Structures are given as C-alpha cells and as structure tokens.
Amino acid sequence: xxxxxxxxxxxxxxxxxxxxxxxxxxxxxxxxxxxxxxxxxxxxxxxxxxxxxxxxxxxxxxxxxxxxxxxxxxxxxxxxxxxxxxxxxxxxxxxxxxxxxxxxxxxxxxxxxxxxxxxxxxxxxxxxxxxxxxxxxxxxxxxxxxxxxxxxxxxxxxxxxxxxxxxxxxxxxxxxxxxxxxxxxxxxxxxxxxxxxxxxxxxxxxxxxxxxxxxxxxxxxxxxxxxxxxxxxxxxxxxxxxxxxxxxxxxxxxxxxxxxxxxxxxxxxxxxxxxxxxxxxxxxxxxxxxxxxxxxxxxxxxxxxxxxxxxxxxxxxxxxxxxxxxxxxxxxxxxxxxxxxxxxxxxxxxxxxxxxxxxxxxxxxxxxxxxxxxxxxxxxxxxxxxxxxxxxxxxxxxxxxxxxxxxxxxxxxxxxxxxxxxxxxxxxxxxxxxxxxxxxxxxxxxxxxxxxxxxxxxxxxxxxxxxxxxxxxxxxxxxxxxxxxxxxxxxxxxxx
Amino acid sequence: xxxxxxxxxxxxxxxxxxxxxxxxxxxxxxxxxxxxxxxxxxxxxxxxxxxxxxxxxxxxxxxxxxxxxxxxxxxxxxxxxxxxxxxxxxxxxxxxxxxxxxxxxxxxxxxxxxxxxxxxxxxxxxxxxxxxxxxxxxxxxxxxxxxxxxxxxxxxxxxxxxxxxxxxxxxxxxxxxxxxxxxxxxxxxxxxxxxxxxxxxxxxxxxxxxxxxxxxxxxxxxxxxxxxxxxxxxxxxxxxxxxxxxxxxxxxxxxxxxxxxxxxxxxxxxxxxxxxxxxxxxxxxxxxxxxxxxxxxxxxxxxxxxxxxxxxxxxxxxxxxxxxxxxxxxxxxxxxxxxxxxxxxxxxxxxxxxxxxxxxxxxxxxxxxxxxxxxxxxxxxxxxxxxxxxxxxxxxxxxxxxxxxxxxxxxxxxxxxxxxxxxxxxxxxxxxxxxxxxxxxxxxxxxxxxxxxxxxxxxxxxxxxxxxxxxxxxxxxxxx
Numbered sequence: 001x002x003x004x005x006x007x008x009x010x011x012x013x014x015x016x017x018x019x020x021x022x023x024x025x026x027x028x029x030x031x032x033x034x035x036x037x038x039x040x041x042x043x044x045x046x047x048x049x050x051x052x053x054x055x056x057x058x059x060x061x062x063x064x065x066x067x068x069x070x071x072x073x074x075x076x077x078x079x080x081x082x083x084x085x086x087x088x089x090x091x092x093x094x095x096x097x098x099x100x101x102x103x104x105x106x107x108x109x110x111x112x113x114x115x116x117x118x119x120x121x122x123x124x125x126x127x128x129x130x131x132x133x134x135x136x137x138x139x140x141x142x143x144x145x146x147x148x149x150x151x152x153x154x155x156x157x158x159x160x161x162x163x164x165x166x167x168x169x170x171x172x173x174x175x176x177x178x179x180x181x182x183x184x185x186x187x188x189x190x191x192x193x194x195x196x197x198x199x200x201x202x203x204x205x206x207x208x209x210x211x212x213x214x215x216x217x218x219x220x221x222x223x224x225x226x227x228x229x230x231x232x233x234x235x236x237x238x239x240x241x242x243x244x245x246x247x248x249x250x251x252x253x254x255x256x257x258x259x260x261x262x263x264x265x266x267x268x269x270x271x272x273x274x275x276x277x278x279x280x281x282x283x284x285x286x287x288x289x290x291x292x293x294x295x296x297x298x299x300x301x302x303x304x305x306x307x308x309x310x311x312x313x314x315x316x317x318x319x320x321x322x323x324x325x326x327x328x329x330x331x332x333x334x335x336x337x338x339x340x341x342x343x344x345x346x347x348x349x350x351x352x353x354x355x356x357x358x359x360x361x362x363x364x365x366x367x368x369x370x371x372x373x374x375x376x377x378x379x380x381x382x383x384x385x386x387x388x389x390x391x392x393x394x395x396x397x398x399x400x401x402x403x404x405x406x407x408x409x410x411x412x413x414x415x416x417x418x419x420x421x422x423x424x425x426x427x428x429x430x431x432x433x434x435x436x437x438x439x440x441x442x443x444x445x446x447x448x449x450x451x452x453x454x455x456x457x458x459x460x461x462x463x464x465x466x467x468x469x470x471x472x473x474x475x476x477x478x479x480x481x482x483x484x485x486x487x488x489x490x491x492x493x494x495x496x
Numbered sequence: 497x498x499x500x501x502x503x504x505x506x507x508x509x510x511x512x513x514x515x516x517x518x519x520x521x522x523x524x525x526x527x528x529x530x531x532x533x534x535x536x537x538x539x540x541x542x543x544x545x546x547x548x549x550x551x552x553x554x555x556x557x558x559x560x561x562x563x564x565x566x567x568x569x570x571x572x573x574x575x576x577x578x579x580x581x582x583x584x585x586x587x588x589x590x591x592x593x594x595x596x597x598x599x600x601x602x603x604x605x606x607x608x609x610x611x612x613x614x615x616x617x618x619x620x621x622x623x624x625x626x627x628x629x630x631x632x633x634x635x636x637x638x639x640x641x642x643x644x645x646x647x648x649x650x651x652x653x654x655x656x657x658x659x660x661x662x663x664x665x666x667x668x669x670x671x672x673x674x675x676x677x678x679x680x681x682x683x684x685x686x687x688x689x690x691x692x693x694x695x696x697x698x699x700x701x702x703x704x705x706x707x708x709x710x711x712x713x714x715x716x717x718x719x720x721x722x723x724x725x726x727x728x729x730x731x732x733x734x735x736x737x738x739x740x741x742x743x744x745x746x747x748x749x750x751x752x753x754x755x756x757x758x759x760x761x762x763x764x765x766x767x768x769x770x771x772x773x774x775x776x777x778x779x780x781x782x783x784x785x786x787x788x789x790x791x792x793x794x795x796x797x798x799x800x801x802x803x804x805x806x807x808x809x810x811x812x813x814x815x816x817x818x819x820x821x822x823x824x825x826x827x828x829x830x831x832x833x834x835x836x837x838x839x840x841x842x843x844x845x846x847x848x849x850x851x852x853x854x855x856x857x858x859x860x861x862x863x864x865x866x867x868x869x870x871x872x873x874x875x876x877x878x879x880x881x882x883x884x885x886x887x888x889x890x891x892x893x894x895x896x897x898x899x900x901x902x903x904x905x906x907x908x909x910x911x912x913x914x915x916x917x918x919x920x921x922x923x924x925x926x927x928x929x930x931x932x933x934x935x936x937x938x939x940x941x942x943x944x945x946x947x948x949x950x951x952x953x954x955x956x957x958x959x960x961x962x963x964x965x966x967x968x969x970x971x972x973x974x975x976x
Contacts, residue, residue, distance in 0.1 A: 064968065067894070139883065155927055159920070
C-alpha cells in the first residue's frame with residue numbers, strides 16, 4: 001500500500017470534502033478523517049525497518065518530467081516520528097475544537113485537515129521542489145485560520161506570519177535552483193552527494209538559514225511567533241507550536257547539515273551563540289509575560305533554541321572525534337522536537353480550556369483554579385512540570401541528552417544551556433502558581449466547571465504520550481539510530 | 497498544407513467579425529445576439545487553431561506569415577482567454593448600456609490583430625497586427641464616451657501608443673537599412689552571415705524596437721500609461737487590455753528579438769535585464785500604495801511583465817518557454833481576478849449611479865456575500881503572489897530557473913525579494929474578503945454561466961499548478 005501518499009492525500013481530499021459538504025455534519029466527518037489518517041500513518045511506524053538509514057516506504061512517480069521534478073515520497077528515522085506526531089496531534093486538535101468553534105466550522109475543520117496533509121508532505125518529500133511546495137502551501141491554511149478565527153489583532157499577526165516565513169523561504173528556493181544547476185537533480189538525496197565549493201556553500205547555508213531559522217524560529221527572527229500565537233485560535237496555536245515549528249528543525253537536519261556541512265561547520269559558533277541567546281534571554285522574556293499564550297510562545301522559542309543547539313554542537317564534537325557525542329546531540333534535538341510537539345500542544349490546549357470559560361488569557365484574570373477545576377488543575381500542573389523538564393516526562397529526555405552532549409563539547413555551552421532547567425521551571429511554575437493555586441481569585445474562577453469528558457480525553461491522551469516518552473524514550477530513539485548515524489558519518493566528510 | 501489553410505483561423509475570424517458587425521446594426525440594444533454570435537465565432541476559430549497545433553511549421557505568403565509550434569499554442573490560449581473576457585463582460589455591458597455591439601466587434605478585431613502578431617514572420621505583418629490590435633483598443637477605452645476619465649485615458653493611451661508605434665516603426669526601418677530585409681529570417685541571416693552585428697544602425701534599430709515593445713508590454717520606465725488606462729477604462733476593457741494582449745506582446749518580443757536578431761543577444765539581454773529589474777521593483781512597491789483595485793492590478797501587471805522579461809533575459813530556449821508559460825498563466829489568472837470584479841459590479845450606488853467595484857474596500861467581507869467569488873479571487877491572488885501549489889508558483893519557478901541557469905543569480909534574488917513585497921498587497925485583498933466584515937450585506941448572485949466560467953477559471957489556477965505538464969510541454973516544444 002502507498003501508505004505515505006495516503007497519509008498525505010487522505011486529509012487533503014477529506015478536508016476539501018468537509019468544506020464542500022458544509023457546516024452541518026462537519027465535526028464527525030472531520031474526526032473520521034483525522035482518525036483514518038492516523039490509522040494509515042501507523043504502518044509507517046510498525047512496518048519500519050530499524051536497521052537501515054535508507055529512505056523507506058518510497059514512492060516515485062514522474063510528475064514534471066520536462067523539469068526533472070519528481071513526485072517522490074519516503075521517510076527515514078528522522079522524518080517518520082514527525083509524521084506520526086503530525087497525525088496524532090491532528091486527532092487531538094479536532095477533538096479540541098468540537099463545540100468551541102461556532103463560526104463556519106466546516107471551513108475551519110477542513111483547513112486543519114488540509115494543513116495536516118501538507119505538513120506530512122513536508123516531512124516525507126524526497127524531491128526538493130516538492131518539499132518547497134508543501135512547505136509554502138502550509139502557509140495558506142494557517143494564514144486563513146489565524147486571520148478568520150483569530151483575536152483582535154489577527155490581521156496584523158497573520159500577515160506578519162505569512163510575510164516573515166515567505167521572505168525566508170524564497171531565498172531557499174533560489175538555493176534549490178542553484179543546487180539543481182550544479183547537480184542536475186532536484187532529488188534531496190542527490191543534493192546530499194554534491195561537491196560544493198566553499199563560497200557557494202556559505203551562500204546556500206545562508207539561504208537555508210533564512211528559511212529554517214524563521215520557521216523554527218531562532219532569535220532574532222522570532223518576533224512573528226508571539227504575535228501569531230497570541231492571536232491564533234487555540235487549535236491554530238497548538239498546531240503551529242506542535243508541528244509547524246518542527247519544519248524548521250527538520251529543514252536543518254535534512255538540508256543545511258548534509259548539503260552544506262562545511263559551511264555549517266564554519267558557522268557553528270554563530271549558530272550556537274544565537275541558540276544560547278534563545279535559551280537564556282528568551283527564557284527571561286518568558287518570565288515577565290502577563291499573557292499565558294505569549295508566555296508559552298516564548299517558552300517554545302526557548303525550547304527550540306535547544307533543538308538548534310543540539311544540532312550545531314555536532315561540529316565541535318566532530319573535531320574532537322567524539323562521534324557518539326554528535327549522535328547524542330542530534331538525537332536529543334529530534335527527541336526534543338517530538339516531546340515539545342506534545343507538551344506545547346497540551347499547554348496551548350490547557351489555556352484554551354480556560355479561555356473558553358473565562359475569555360481571558362491574562363494570568364491576572366485567574367487564581368485558585370484548582371479549587372473549582374481539580375482535574376484540570378492536575379493536568380495543567382503535570383504539563384507545566386513536563387515543560388520545565390521534570391525527569392520522567394518527555395520534556396526531560398531531550399534536554400538532558402543535549403546538555404550531556406554540550407558537556408562533551410564545552411563546559412560553558414552546557415552550563416548556559418542548563419540554565420534553562422532553572423529558568424523553564426521558574427516561568428512555568430510561577431505561572432502555574434498564579435493561575436492554578438492559591439485562593440479563588442474572582443467570581444469568574446468561582447463559577448468554573450471542571451473539564452468535560454471531551455476535554456478529559458484530549459488532555460489525558462497527550463499526558464499519556466508525555467509520560468510514555470518520558471519513561472520509554474527508546475520508543476522514538478530506536479527508530480532514529482540508523483538514520484542519525486548515517487547523518488553523522490555524512491557530515492564528517494568535507495565536500496570540497 | 498495549402499496556403500489558405502495556413503491562415504484559416506484568421507480568415508475565418510475576420511469574416512465572422514464582419515458578419516457580427518453587420519448583425520449588430522440590426523439587433524435590439526438589449527438582446528444578446530451579438531454576444532452569442534461573437535462567442536460562436538471565437539469557438540469555431542478555436543477549433544481551427546486547434547487543428548493547427550499538430551501541423552508542421554511552415555512559412556507562406558512570400559515569407560510574411562507562417563505557423564509554428566509557438567504560434568499555434570499561443571493562438572489557442574489567446575482565444576480561450578478572449579472567450580473568458582467576453583463571458584465576464586456581458587452582464588456589465590448590458591447593465592451599463594455601453595455601446596455593446598461595438599465592444600464585441602472591436603474585441604474580435606483586436607483578437608485578429610493579436611493572432612496576426614503571433615503568426616507573423618515579417619516586420620510589416622508584425623506591425624500590421626500590432627496596429628489592428630492597438631487601434632481597436634484605443635476605441636474600446638473610449639467606448640464610455642460620457643465618462644471624462646475614460647476619455648482622458650483613451651487620449652493618453654492613444655497619444656503614447658502612437659508614439660510607441662512610431663518608435664517601433666523607426667526601429668524597423670533602421671533594421672531594414674542595416675540588413676536589407678524585412679523578413680525575419682532574412683534579417684537573421686543578414687546579421688549572422690553579413691556581419692551586421694557590429695553595425696551601428698542595427699543596434700540603433702534594436703534599441704528603438706525594444707522601446708516599442710516595452711511600451712506595449714508596460715515595462716518600467718515605459719509603464720506610465722498602464723495604471724491610468726486601467727483606472728479610466730471601463731472594467732471590461734481594462735480586463736481585455738490586461739490579459740490577451742500580453743500574450744501577443746510576448747510573441748512580438750520573441751519574433752523581433754529571438755527570431756530576427758539573435759546575433760545581437762548580448763545587447764538586448766542587458767537592456768531586458770534592466771527593464772525586468774525595474775519593472776519587478778517598481779511594480780511591486782508602488783502596488784502596495786494603491787487603494788483603487790484597478791490601479792493595483794495595473795501595477796501587478798507591470799511586475800508580472802518584469803518576471804516575464806526575466807525569462808527572456810537568459811537567451812536560452814528554456815527561458816523562452818518559461819516566459820511563454822508565464823505569459824499564458826498570467827493571462828488566465830488575471831482574467832479570473834477581473835472576472836470577479838465584474839461580477840461584483842452590479843446594482844447602483846446610493847446616488848443612483850451604477851456601482852463599479854473599483855476600490856479595494858468594495859471587496860470587504862466578500863466571503864460572506866458570495867463564497868464562490870471570494871474563493872476564485874483568493875486563488876487568483878495567491879497564484880499571482882507565486883505561492884505554491886498555484887500555477888503562478890510554477891511560472892515563477894520556471895522563470896527563476898532559467899535566470900539562475902543563465903548566471904543572473906542577482907536578478908533572481910531581486911525578483912524573489914520583490915515578490916515577497918508583492919505578496920503583501922495580494923494578501924491584503926484576501927484579508928479584505930475573508931477577515932473583514934462586509935459593509936453591504938446583500939448577497940451577490942451571478943448568472944449561471946458566469947459562475948461556471950469563474951469556477952472553471954479558479955480551478956484551472958489550482959489544477960494547472962499541480963499538473964502544469966501539458967502547458968509546459970507545449971511551451972518547451974515551441975522552442976525545441
């Protein structure tokens with residue numbers, strides 16, 4: 001069976017059908033599509049061959065023969081977990097908007113389904129132009145989701161989101177065309193094998209950097225993210241944080257590192273410095289936020305700083321000959337991406353649960369929520385702990401791996417990175433303290449109803465995944481070993 | 497193939513146009529007879545043009561006229577776009593009582609002119625086709641004769657257009673003087689064999705030719721007429737000028753530069769590079785400041801012309817195909833955008849004057865008033881912004897590839913940076929339609945065939961973006 005194509009096209013076509021059939025039956029239909037998509041994506045995990053770094057479930061078809069552009073899909077151990085993450089989050093997100101969305105639900109649900117298919121396409125495209133098409137096309141549904149269903153400043157936020165990411169990625173397009181000119185192929189794996197001189201490598205690195213640093217986002221090109229998150233509807237924020245940001249991290253792993261390893265190696269100090277700035281400085285910024293969504297958005301940037309740190313300490317370790325350290329950092333980055341996908345989605349959904357009741361995201365509008373919503377309070381505290389990197393939750397695993405790898409590279413890198421354990425705990429737990437604990441803050445909180453069954457299952461399933469990955473990280477780890485090893489050996493060879 | 501059948505589409509269309517002209521004298525003002533006659537003649541012409549797509553390239557009429565892969569493909573698309581133009585214009589013209597018969601007759605004459613331009617193999621037939629097109633357009637802009645803006649636009653267009661035609665003709669005479677031939681193949685041979693590439697008159701002539709072409713295309717700095725004419729002309733006429741003639745102007749560019757003067761390519765490459773860069777920059781930046789949607793689309797045209805020229809800058813067959821693809825897809829995407837504007841322009845304003853959707857704010861909340869129109873407009877805007885998976889992305893990709901291949905990476909960088917600036921004003925249209933609340937809440941109903949046409953047009957923007965192969969194959973074959 002062409003499982004990958006099914007996972008890409010089922011939600012896209014299903015989403016179009018949802019939109020076409022109108023609002024009345026849109027909810028069960030969208031839920032059915034999302035569950036079905038999850039089901040067809042599961043064979044990717046269970047049928048995965050752990051022993052090979054090669055692309056699996058490969059599908060090829062001539063698409064634009066005149067232009068050497070192929071419809072080629074496939075996943076390796078780096079991409080496959082992200083595909084599963086996407087389809088999982090999609091189901092949770094559909095459940096989260098069940099009765100919340102009242103204005104044009106068919107369009108809303110359909111846009112999310114289409115976006116899911118496109119994001120799976122991003123992670124599974126083997127042709128650079130196909131990748132670019134999916135990468136860019138995801139902007140359109142997200143643009144509409146923020147713009148139509150967002151908050152008061154939605155227009156500003158969504159146009160900023162679109163233009164920022166569009167500006168980043170057009171330069172990548174030029175780089176891809178340039179690479180085609182060098183090697184005569186748009187296949188990503190062929191680009192990995194290209195020998196590229198020093199100067200072009202530098203420029204290509206910058207072009208990729210423009211695309212992926214904006215997407216992930218890195219300091220100082222992160223400013224679109226807090227705006228987009230604050231204005232986006234809850235489900236939009238969840239998908240944006242859980243999956244869209246990962247497209248940036250995935251891009252670094254799939255494009256920057258293997259295609260221009262020498263330039264990446266030269267630029268690694270720069271990348272590490274701005275990653276650390278994201279981890280530490282943005283951590284402090286998160287501390288002073290009064291809006292819960294903004295706080296979680298800044299926390300996302302800080303966590304994504306960890307991902308880029310884990311990726312780019314690889315080169316320092318390589319020079320020391322510490323191959324296992326390189327693999328540790330890279331795998332830490334991937335685990336961190338997956339884990340952050342669950343935790344950030346859960347955090348945004350928690351804020352959404354409160355927002356649906358009180359219609360405020362201000363921390364000061366709450367206080368003592370645990371008294372009226374004990375069950376919800378427990379979930380929120382759990383996810384906050386996970387966000388702060390509590391051992392036993394998935395949030396700990398990735399950060400710990402990256403800090404370990406950091407120690408092997410340079411004490412001070414590890415020291416600064418480890419600051420996040422303090423800072424992350426500070427900003428998340430302080431928020432939880434002010435929102436969840438204490439005396440009942442006002443009448444709104446006194447009138448709160450605890451989570452209903454839908455919300456319970458939505459948060460419960462995410463909690464289960466966070467715990468499962470925290471206790472059994474090898475669940476994700478084992479699928480990526482072969483691919484990461486291959487990546488390490490690939491980037492250790494100069495391409496001059 | 498006998499010599500008459502080479503020009504069969506043109507001969508048929510001219511004959512049919514004359515019949516339509518006579519018929520328009522005897523039909524009532526509010527009947528659709530003239531419209532249907534015009535559409536029928538276009539459909540039959542389309543069949544003739546289709547019949548030629550597989551024909552062997554041939555030149556006839558003492559080297560003045562011929563068909564080849566490029567001409568037959570372009571003719572098919574010209575006519576398809578023209579059919580759309582007439583379809584979207586009909587209800588507007590009926591409601592406005594703008595001399596309707598004349599609009600259709602002039603449009604048909606203009607289409608004949610464009611077909612002649614596309615097929616010409618001779619300087620005189622190029623000029624003949626161009627003037628047939630241009631004179632019809634001047635008259636079309638002036639159709640709303642009681643409207644001061646339209647009259648001013650027509651005057652401006654006529655004076656500047658005549659000047660540009662003069663430049664073109666002057667350039668042609670120079671080229672003739674340098675090479676001794678009016679046939680494009682004769683000029684090419686003279687320049688290549690006779691060593692005229694070093695001659696000053698040939699280059700002098702080339703410069704004037706480029707000025708003339710740039711004017712007709714609306715490339716910066718010869719673009720000043722474009723926004724004024726789009727704004728002043730009745731919307732159906734602006735739509736006509738914005739779409740099909742760009743395909744014909746592309747053909748003229750290929751005929752004059754690539755077919756006739758390939759030996760002077762280093763000269764015209766540099767000139768086109770400057771024109772392209774200026775057009776992309778000015779078009780996209782100035783469009784941001786516009787509040788009138790027709791002016792905005794005018795600057796959008798200018799920036800798209802810049803992209804089209806980029807394809808030709810590299811002087812490679814792949815680049816020419818990319819530019820050809822660009823011209824075709826630009827034409828039918830812009831057609832959709834204007835089609836939506838025309839569908840919106842119905843009813844009256846508060847003071848009783850007919851309502852024209854010309855300001856951006858007229859689009860506010862369109863998604864709630866008519867979902868189809870908003871969706872089609874959104875697809876057209878996304879495509880013009882060059883975002884995948886729309887056809888506009890593929891057109892830009894093809895052009896950029898040709899530019900990078902030819903070693904003009906800096907031009908490609910300018911172009912993509914400016915297309916991000918351009919995305920802003922295209923997104924603003926989507927923002928108005930989808931994010932803003934409507935000022936007027938009445939629903940908009942459109943005629944069944946117009947809705948169907950717009951739906952097909954919008955779908956084409958997406959579907960041809962995902963499967964562009966068959967147009968691209970035709971474009972590649974044109975320069976194989």
